Amino acid sequence: MLRPTLPALLALTLGAMPVLAETTTPENNGITHFTLPNGLETVVIQDHRAPVVVQIVWYRIGSADEPPGKSGIAHYLEHLMFKGTDKLEPGELSKTVTANGGMDNAFTSYDYTAYFQRIASDRLSLVMEMEADRMANLRIGEDDWQAERQVVLEERAQRVDSDPGSLFAEERYATLYYNHPYGRPVIGWRAEMEGLTREDALEWYDNHYSPNEAILILAGDVTPERARELAEQYYGPIPAKGEAEPRIRPQEPTQRSPRRMEMSDPRVPQPVMSRSYIAPERNPGDQADAAALTVLAELLGGSMQTSILGRELAMQGKALWVNAGYDGFSVDPTSFGISLVPADGMTPEDAEAELDKVLARFLETGPDPADLDRVKTQIEAARVYKLDSAHGRAYDYGQGLATGLSVQDVNDWPDSLAAVTADDVMRVARTVLDSKASVTGWLLPAEPAPAAAEAPASTDTPSPEVQG
């Protein structure tokens, strides 16, 4: 039951009439939204500064929708989507895009699978024709599926098996979620990946690749009129495969036991702590908690010099690096992460105790009003800088719609951030930072390896997206 709900119906009604004047108002920053009769939601983001356009088709299906025992099938199919149709030879889509000066790729996450091309705007119809073709007419040859399974296994070997940080992240997430499939890696568990077949992939494709389960984002040098004309021409004729399924996954029970984990590996140069708490996600019409968590992450770890953890730990010589991260684009509850690398001479135990002291003090005193003001100023500035990248905005709308938000929700997000108060921050901080639904992991050098460190990535989620 995807969304013949009120906003979509309104958009459909409006879209059928010449309402395009609205696209020129500054309030919507050049965003137009319509839905084709077959259920394909389309968002057009206008930016005519350069003769470039990006097409991204997002399917509302990801690794968290996989049946037990078939982990990795969403990502494996993403790879196989390049293996041709009745009209396209294996690899021809990418070769054609490249031969026309464009680039293309695809990525898979917990909640979505997406395919994109970036190309000169006078060649938009070419890539729309090919993308529409593989939405309906995928063919997977006997020879291709086995070599490609080997490719995804090599991808896993490169991204995960060769990197102790990735291996540990996989296990931490498997531990954070008792029951929800977010506990499974997007790329899949190796033993299950080895058993995936062409039949599994085709079944996945037949069940989930349909215009009413997809979102089309066109960003850059294209008008809404032209976008609609091309969308109707190429995607319009593809019939929906029945009603879209509601995305009901196993949910987390109440968690009562904070967990601790430790992994040692000789390839780890220096101890790194990663702590994750289950946290609420952005929801349609209800993004206040997610906005407050976004501000909380900035206040705690946004800057090494001025954030709370930066000032109290990094600037005081207790940690080399600190980070706090949160991303609210998620169908089901997501996670809030904190990571740190102890300074030379600090034991992991002492560094973690210092971190907990700072967090406890913050929960008592709340944010400094000047800190909150500065974070808000940066958020306002980011709103302007964001307009410099149509490609970046395409991701915002695509991720939003693919995780159940409306265009209005995505439009409203900067205002939701601007509206966050100190009380909001404290409300979510108390809920999340005191939560027992958490995992604290230490990744340690195997004795007697010498100490050294790696900067924690911007967040500590395990490869949230896997590029094709």
Next chain:
Amino acid sequence: MIRAAIALFLAVLAVPAHAIDIQDVTSPGGIKAWLVQDDSIPFVAVQFSFKGGASLDAEGKRGAINLMTATLEEGAGNRDSVAFAQAVEGLGAQFSFDVGDDALTVGMRALNENRDEAAALLAEALTQPRFDDDAIERVRAQVQSIIRSEATDPQSIAAKEMARQAWGDHPYATSINGTMDSVAALTRQDLVAAKNRVLARDRVVVGAAGDITPEELGQLLDTVLGGLPEQGTAPLPQPADLQLTGGVTVIDWDSPQTVVSFAGPGLAIDDPDYFAAFVANHILGGGGFSSRLMEEIREKRGLTYGVGTTLATGVYGQTWQGGMAGSNATTGQAVDLIRQEWDRMAEGGVTDQELNDAKTYLTGEYPLRFDGNGSIAGILAGMQLIGFPIDYVNTRNEKVEAVTAEDVKRVVGRLLDADDLRFVLVGRPEGIAGTDPAPTN
């Protein structure tokens, strides 16, 4: 249907891409910059690039320019680290300080409403950095942690060994980060000296894009750069001689995969055959899914997630290089395929179809890069760093179009020879052995 569409699009492509209007700006103080003016979004992006970068480290002070660069944002004038960062954040401005082998690059994004204040803050960072002792110690510990972490990263291990073999006594041969020992020995005085070697007006180029007039940009240039010394204390680096020899170096690393790095002779960006090599590289391994190496190693055999090549056109030295990672068990096979493709192109050149497809891609892709103020500012600074003329943007595609199959044949005959390729393998590769003693690490 699709075939017909492609033919149509190829025909359209002969029309030149739209011209990009770059203004040559000189400030009242005599500082030059290139500007693309666009008032659609109320901010400006500026990139300042100082030639020479970390290759200007003084003898025995490896890592000084890198440490200095990372400490520029740690307080200036009467503001310490925290106060300086708070002031920048309070304006919603964004500064970045990066250094590489060829340039030290400072980036700035500032809103129209407080652009002057942002420029004044950036000027303080460049002209009056405090280099406070506690800030130096903190950043030093971070740099050392990166050095140690690179020592356990197979990609870094391979890159460092290749650079060591390639560049002899030139700074390119060693990491800009320095070593644990060289960084440990650096003093505040070393950082001040490092700054004076590289941050000077005689070696800066500037690219700007966004909502700013040439007059306003002139004022900004004088504000940000006017207080810098006219001349750097170090001469620009000398060209490096490529010392690389053909062969295989194996570095033992306990991992399911081997990181494969390979390199041979390259050519400078002002070489008459540069564009022919540029086209050839696209066909050999630069063109993503379309390249010969990707086809043979990934698409047909599933031996890797990705393999690619690039013309590494450093200002002071060049290679034609590439890399991949794949199972230990099939590393020998993958290396054989790379060598085969290297020689196949050297002997047979490229087909007309490949040549045409490559040219269509390379000319079609170029205008797509100019898609925002941030990217344009970076491109404008980068062009000046290399020494391109201001009309390069609008003539570059003609040079790609002019490449013939004969041109390609000539340049690949000159540069590609599998016997000249050096492979550095980090892992436990099977089916292949080192051709010389393993390096001591």
